[in-house]
Amino acid sequence: AQSVTQLGSHVSVSEGALVLLRCNYSSSVPPYLFWYVQYPNQGLQLLLKYTTGATLVKGINGFEAEFKKSETSFHLTKPSAHMSDAAEYFCAVAGGNNNDMRFGAGTRLTVKP
Amino acid sequence: EAQVTQNPRYLITVTGKKLTVTCSQNMNHEYMSWYRQDPGLGLRQIYYSMNVEVTDKGDVPEGYKVSRKEKRNFPLILESPSPNQTSLYFCASSSRTGWAYEQYFGPGTRLTVT
Numbered sequence: 001a002q003s004v005t006q007l008g009s010h011v012s013v014s015e016g017a018l019v020l021l022r023c024n025y026s027s028s029v030p031p032y033l034f035w036y037v038q039y040p041n042q043g044l045q046l047l048l049k050y051t052t053g054a055t056l057v058k059g060i061n062g063f064e065a066e067f068k069k070s071e072t073s074f075h076l077t078k079p080s081a082h083m084s085d086a087a088e089y090f091c092a093v094a095g096g097n098n099n100d101m102r103f104g105a106g107t108r109l110t111v112k113p
Numbered sequence: 114e115a116q117v118t119q120n121p122r123y124l125i126t127v128t129g130k131k132l133t134v135t136c137s138q139n140m141n142h143e144y145m146s147w148y149r150q151d152p153g154l155g156l157r158q159i160y161y162s163m164n165v166e167v168t169d170k171g172d173v174p175e176g177y178k179v180s181r182k183e184k185r186n187f188p189l190i191l192e193s194p195s196p197n198q199t200s201l202y203f204c205a206s207s208s209r210t211g212w213a214y215e216q217y218f219g220p221g222t223r224l225t226v227t
Contacts, residue, residue: 009153036218043117043203043218044156090155101216103148103155 002027002093006104014112019063019078021107023091026072033074034092035065038106044090050074061085086111115140117219119204125225126194134189134222136204144207144214145187146171147179149200150221156203162187194226 007022025031032051036044048059055067061084065076074091088108094101117138126132138145146161148171158171162181176198178190187206191198202222207214 004155006155041220043220044205044216045218046215049215101158103157105153105155 002029002031002095002100002102004091004093004102004104006089006091006107008107009105010108010110012110012112013081015083016080019076019081019085019109021076021089021091021109023065023074023076023104024072025074025091025093027093027095029095032094033065033067034094034101035059035063035074035076036090036092036103038088038090040087047076047089081109081111083111083113085109115217117204117206117217119202119219119222121222122220123223125227127227128195129193132191132194132224134191134202134204134224136187136189136219137185138187138204138206138217139185140206140208140217141184142206142208142217143184144216145181146205146216147177147187147189148203148205149173149198150203151200159189159202194224196226198224199226200224 003026005024034049035047037047038044048057050057050067058064063078088106090106091104120135143164147159148156150156157173160179162168204219205216207216
């Protein structure tokens with residue numbers, strides 16, 4: 001069984017500052033890891049995913065995440081926050097089938113001018 | 114445009130009055146799923162379908178029904194809604210080719226049961 005813990009339900013950063021959203025996972029099989037973003041009044045949109053291969057994954061809008069097996073982590077980063085990054089972010093883990101996908105509770109990112 | 118559509122987007126109803134939330138995708142995806150989103154709990158899977166006429170329970174199926182008579186449609190049925198089903202509902206679909214299939218989400222249906 002898989003599970004995800006997102007550390008921090010709310011994160012606030014200033015425009016131009018580093019964005020770091022934390023995600024730790026638990027999985028009994030090699031995990032597939034995802035970050036989704038939800039803008040207000042919209043559905044979820046895939047930011048990036050890790051399946052196999054390179055552990056540093058680049059996604060859309062300048063986001064990236066690094067899979068660290070030893071730390072069971074998949075933290076999301078962006079070097080410089082933009083006002084348009086304000087949204088809710090969800091980390092998810094799957095064991096290879098979408099019916100096994102588990103989402104974290106979400107982290108709401110606020111970007112201050 | 115590839116998309117998942119849901120209707121209605123907003124619904125206020127009363128306890129016990131049957132309702133259906135429709136979901137349709139135009140990407141010829143085999144896999145479809147329903148989630149509910151509640152504050153502090155993230156998304157929890159209600160039901161999923163691997164293909165036409167194949168459905169199965171997710172983590173929180175109680176009080177819900179689904180059907181998959183056509184590949185593109187996957188309606189969510191609440192036979193007798195209760196206030197604890199007040200939530201934000203998302204439909205999603207994905208292709209089964211390869212591993213770690215990306216799920217495409219609909220815009221959501223906000224349901225209030227009074």
